[in-house]
Amino acid sequence: MNNINRADLNVTKLIERSLEKRNQKERYFRIYGISSLVIAVVFLLTFFASIISTGYQAFIKTDIELEVFLDSEVIYPNGTKTEEDLFFADYDSLIFTSLKEHLPELKNRKERRQARLILSSGASYKIQNKIIKDKSLVGQTVSFILPLDDEVDMYLKGYVDTESSENSRKITDFQIALVENLIEKDLIHRNFNTTLFVSGDSREPELAGILGALVGSFMMLTITFIISFPLAVSAAIYLEEFAKKNIWTDFLEVNINNLAAVPSIIYGLLGLAIFINFFGFPRSAPIVGGLVLSLMTFPVVIIASRAALKSVPPSIRDAALGLGASKIQTTLHHVVPLALPGMLTGSIVGMARALGESAPLIMIGMVAFVVDIPTSITEPSAALPVQVFLWSDAPERGFAEKTSAAIMALLVFLLLMNSLAIWLRNKFQIKW
C-alpha cells in the first residue's frame, strides 16, 4: 500500500515537472503565433494605408461651373442645321467665350491659349453630348459643370510644388493665378468623381474611369465560372468517385497538380496560339480572356473539388451503396451535397486568383487602349489588373491616384467574392 502511494507521488511530481516545460512551450508558441499575426497585420495595414492615401483623392475631382451661351451661329456655321454640324461644331470657342467673361484680364493669344487649357479637352464633348440629346438647347444659355484639366486638378489637390521652377511643371504661374481667380469667383468646385465609375479608359486622367475594366473583368469571371466550374467539378467527381486508381490516374493527378502551378503567362501564350491564332477569336475580347482564365482556374478547381470529395466520410458512401443506391445516385444524392461548400469555396478562391491575373491577359492583347465600355463578350475590353498595369505606367501624375483607385476597386471586388464564398459555404454547409 505504502509503495503504491509513493509511486503515485513520484508520478505526480514527474508530471508536474514536465507540465512546466509543456506550459513554457505553449507560451512560446503563442508568442510566435501572435507576433507573426502582428507582422501580417502591419504589412496589410501599410499596404492599405499606402493605397488609400494615394488613391482617396481619385474619388474627388474639380469642376468649373460655366454659363455657356449655345450660339446657333457657332454651332450651325453654314446655316444648314444638320446632325453633322453638331459633330463638328466648335464648342471650344463657346466655352472660351463664356470663360472670357469671367477673366477679362486676358490680353494676348498666348494667355488666351493658357486659359483655354485650364479646362479638360473633355469639356466640349460634354456640351456636344448634351446638345445632341436635346437640340432645342441651341440658342439658349445653359449652365454646365465642366471638368478641369488634370494638371489643375493636381494643383488643387496640392501635388504641385509652386515654389519649383515653372519649367519643371506642366501648370504655369499664369494658369495658377487664373485658377485662384476663378476660385475667388466661386466657379470652381470639388465634386464626387462620378466619371471614375461611369466611363472607360481615356488618354486624359480626368476623363478616365474604371467601368470598362470592371465590366470586362466581370464578364471574364462569369465566363470563367461557367466554363471551369462544371467541367472541373465533373472531372473531379469522375477522378475521385469513378476512376479506378491506376498508373493513368496517378499520371493525371501529377499533371493536374503541375498545371495548377504553371506560370499564368504560359496560359496566355496558349490562349493566343489556340483561341486567337487558330480559332480566330477577336483579340483583347472578354471571351478569350475568360477562356484563358478558365484554363488557368480549371486545375485549381479540380484540386479543391477533389479535396472536398475526399473529405466526405466513406461511411456515407457505404450507407448509400448498402441500400442499393447506384454509384451515380450515391455520388449525386449524398457525396456531392456534402462536398459542395468545399467545391464552391475552392473555385471562388481560384477565380479570385484569376481576377488578379494580368500576365495572361496581356498576352492575348488586353493591354489595348479601349475607351468604350464593352457591351458583349466579343468586343475589345479592358480588365482591372491590366488597367492597374497601364495606369501605373502612364506619365501623367493624375493616373497615379487613378491606379490606386483601380487597385481599391480590385480589392473590393475580391472582398465581395470572398464574402460570397463564405456566405455560400455557410448556406450549403450541412450540419452534422
Add this chain to the structure above:
Amino acid sequence: MEEELDSNFKTVGNIRTEKSVIMNVEDCNVYYGDVHALKNVNMEIGKSEVLALIGPSGCGKSTFIRCLNRLNDTIDIARVTGKISLDGKDIYSDYINTSGNMDVVLLRARVGMVFQKPNPFPKSIFENVAYGPKIHGLCKDKNDLNNLVESCLVKVGLWDEVKDRLEDSGTSLSGGQQQRLCIARAIAVQPEVILMDEPCSALDPIATERIEDLISELKQNYALVVVTHSMQQASRISQRAAYFHMGNLVEVDSSNKIFNDPSHPLTTNYISGRIG
C-alpha cells in the same frame, strides 16, 4: 495459437442450414492486394435464422459479410473469387461468367446492411428512412411512403422518440437512436437478408437489449447475419454460429453446439476466453 491453418483446411461442423437456403457461399477467397484475408469459405445461409459470426479482431468477419452484398467492390485493392449466390443466382457474375446474373443494385436492395458505426445520412430522420424506398420506387404515393416510414420506425422502437421531430437531422440523434435509425433505413427497403456488422458495439446495455430484441423479431421475416464480439450476445440471439480465425472459417454449427460443445480446439479456446 496465432499460427495459420493448413492451406487445405476444411471447415468443421455443419456448413448446411436446416432452414431453406437463401444464400450459398462456395470457395470464397478475398485478397486485399497481397493479403489473403478470407480463405476458401464455404457456407449456407438460411431463411428465418440468425447466423452469428464470431472470431478475434482481424479474422475476416467484416470482410466476409461485405462479400455478401458486394460492398468489397468499393475497395480498389480488394479481389473476391469463388461463387456466392442469392436464391441460386450468382451475385458476382460480372466477375465469373455464369448463367443467371444479378445486378449489384438489386443485390444490395435484397441484402441490406447495418454498419458497426451508426452512419445516418446528414438528412432528416424521415429522409433517412424514405431514401431507400424512394430510389427503388417502392411506394406509389406520398401517403404510402409516410406509412412505410412510420412502420419501420415503429419496428425499431424509435417512432415514439422521433415522431415529433421527423424533420430533424438524423445525425442529431443519440448513438443508440442513430443505430436504430440505420436499421429502420435498412428494413425500409424490405430486404431478404440483413447483414449487421457489430451493430451494438457503440451502444449501452439498454440500447443493446433493444437491438437484440429487434433482431429476434426481425428473424421471423428475414435472414440475419450478425457479427459480434460478445459471446453472450451471440448465444442469446443466434441459431447458428460461425467461428473465423485468420481468414479461415474454422467451425460453423448450431449455436447450441458451438457455445456448449465446440469441435475444433481453436473454437474451444476462443469460446472459453483464451483468445480474442
